[in-house]
Amino acid sequence: MPFQKQKRNLIIRSWPQAILHLDADAFFASCEQSLHPEYRGKPVITGAERGIVSAASYEAKALGIQRGVPLWEVKKICPQAIILASDYESYSLISKRMFDIMRRFTPTVEEYSIDEGFADLTGLRRPLHSSYEGIARQMKDAIERELDITVSVGVSLSKSLAKLAANLNKPSGLTMVPGRQIEDLLHQMPLPEVWGFGKATVSYLQKFGLKTAYDFAAHSEQWINEHLDKPGREIWRELRGEVVYQINTEGHTDYQSISKVKTFTPPSADKQYLWAQLARNLESACIKARRYHLAPTKVLIYLREHNFISHGREISLSRASNSPLLILPLLADVFSKLYKSDKLYRCTGVVLVGLQPDEKTQESLFGDCLKIDKLTRATGAIDTINGKFGKHTIHQCSSLMINKAGRGDREKKSTRWQQTLRGEDYRRHLNIPRWTV
DNA sequence: TCTGGGGTCCTAGGACCC
DNA sequence: TCTGGGGTCCTAGGACCC
Numbered sequence: 377m378p379f380q381k382q383k384r385n386l387i388i389r390s391w392p393q394a395i396l397h398l399d400a401d402a403f404f405a406s407c408e409q410s411l412h413p414e415y416r417g418k419p420v421i422t423g424a425e426r427g428i429v430s431a432a433s434y435e436a437k438a439l440g441i442q443r444g445v446p447l448w449e450v451k452k453i454c455p456q457a458i459i460l461a462s463d464y465e466s467y468s469l470i471s472k473r474m475f476d477i478m479r480r481f482t483p484t485v486e487e488y489s490i491d492e493g494f495a496d497l498t499g500l501r502r503p504l505h506s507s508y509e510g511i512a513r514q515m516k517d518a519i520e521r522e523l524d525i526t527v528s529v530g531v532s533l534s535k536s537l538a539k540l541a542a543n544l545n546k547p548s549g550l551t552m553v554p555g556r557q558i559e560d561l562l563h564q565m566p567l568p569e570v571w572g573f574g575k576a577t578v579s580y581l582q583k584f585g586l587k588t589a590y591d592f593a594a595h596s597e598q599w600i601n602e603h604l605d606k607p608g609r610e611i612w613r614e615l616r617g618e619v620v621y622q623i624n625t626e627g628h629t630d631y632q633s634i635s636k637v638k639t640f641t642p643p644s645a646d647k648q649y650l651w652a653q654l655a656r657n658l659e660s661a662c663i664k665a666r667r668y669h670l671a672p673t674k675v676l677i678y679l680r681e682h683n684f685i686s687h688g689r690e691i692s693l694s695r696a697s698n699s700p701l702l703i704l705p706l707l708a709d710v711f712s713k714l715y716k717s718d719k720l721y722r723c724t725g726v727v728l729v730g731l732q733p734d735e736k737t738q739e740s741l742f743g744d745c746l747k748i749d750k751l752t753r754a755t756g757a758i759d760t761i762n763g764k765f766g767k768h769t770i771h772q773c774s775s776l777m778i779n780k781a782g783r784g785d786r787e788k789k790s791t792r793w794q795q796t797l798r799g800e801d802y803r804r805h806l807n808i809p810r811w812t813v
Numbered sequence: 814t815c816t817g818g819g820g821t822c823c824t825a826g827g828a829c830c831c
Numbered sequence: 832t833c834t835g836g837g838g839t840c841c842t843a844g845g846a847c848c849c
Binding site for chain 1: 844
């Protein structure tokens with residue numbers, strides 16, 4: 377067996393470093409139960425706006441409801457289920473409080489997603505007068521007590537191991553995996569549980585007879601280098617207790633890309649309709665870019681066919697811009713080339729890339745200064761109006777077709793918005809008549 | 814019952830240049 | 832004129848995550 381020789385390498389000093397992973401259990405559903413005590417102990421589901429289950433409370437899971445299940449099926453399985461539209465604003469507030477509690481123990485906290493975070497506990501035993509387990513326990517208890525949700529926590533030597541550890545006992549578990557227990561942990565973990573292994577990698581590794589995380593970690597470095605590319609090699613090192621992935625405390629202030637897609641039903645082959653959808657995607661993406669004071673230098677558009685095959689093309693802008701009025705005309709040619717009249721499309725998408733701070737775009741040295749300035753001011757005014765009266769209140773003529781065709785947005789507007797949202801957000805989500813300039 | 818939306822990073826292969 | 836061989840940069844798409 378190749379790993380007899382390697383096995384020694386897997387035995388590592390107990391705590392060369394202690395990385396904590398924290399994962400809120402059924403986060404969206406738990407938030408709802410925390411905010412609305414009347415939902416406690418009941419099967420709560422969020423995702424009404426999407427038509428599929430985003431999150432299911434443990435009561436709902438006990439009845440067989442899982443993430444991604446269509447809501448019509450939920451109603452069949454479990455007619456008493458409480459189905460809610462996701463309320464991201466409220467969840468974000470609870471999420472923020474969760475990370476603030478984590479930061480009471482260490483400044484090295486990464487907000488990995490709305491419901492998951494990492495923290496580096498290395499070296500904190502003496503200053504906090506506690507074992508790593510004690511620190512993790514206090515953090516977990518504080519969150520559960522103060523926010524009225526439950527979290528699962530894992531502590532081990534690397535992010536990947538900590539994540540596996542946290543997955544071992546859910547909900548509300550606390551799992552410590554020091555160096556000498558890594559092997560036991562890996563033996564219990566089937567390949568798909570490993571962070572970073574998706575369907576493709578798992579089925580590839582299975583062809584070599586690998587079944588558990590241990591089978592993978594126990595292979596020789598040479599074998600790994602021959603058979604896997606960069607991500608696979610990094611995961612191998614992480615599973616052996618080496619820190620490859622650092623804790624990123626920066627937070628998500630800055631984007632590599634901003635994308636907007638919207639699926640429409642039924643799928644369509646109507647060129648004008650698709651163009652209108654694309655224009656709408658572009659407007660939405662630009663609104664977000666402006667909110668973060670970013671402007672793309674490149675714009676990627678794509679059309680996704682009914683069978684999920686998509687084709688896209690990147691368009692380089694001669695200068696960064698976050699004005700759809702300026703960008704849209706540049707997309708027309710490429711769109712025409714991508715579009716095939718004999719195909720049915722299920723969605724269009726826009727991705728803004730090569731983002732840079734948008735001050736730069738305003739003091740352009742290339743001609744058109746006046747035009748740019750006017751556009752910038754016009755776009756600013758549109759943002760103000762839309763902020764007051766609702767997104768897309770003012771929009772481009774190109775996207776008018778969406779409403780004309782009578783296939784407007786299908787989002788279900790719930791009256792619950794009115795209860796939980798603050799004034800300005802609440803207005804944004806109301807059905808306000810639209811007009812066009 | 815076909816499968817929402819928003820991200821990140823990696824890579825093969827083409828374009829282009831010397 | 833035709834050819835090879837190398838490098839770099841870019842792009843389209845894949846894989847993965849929550």
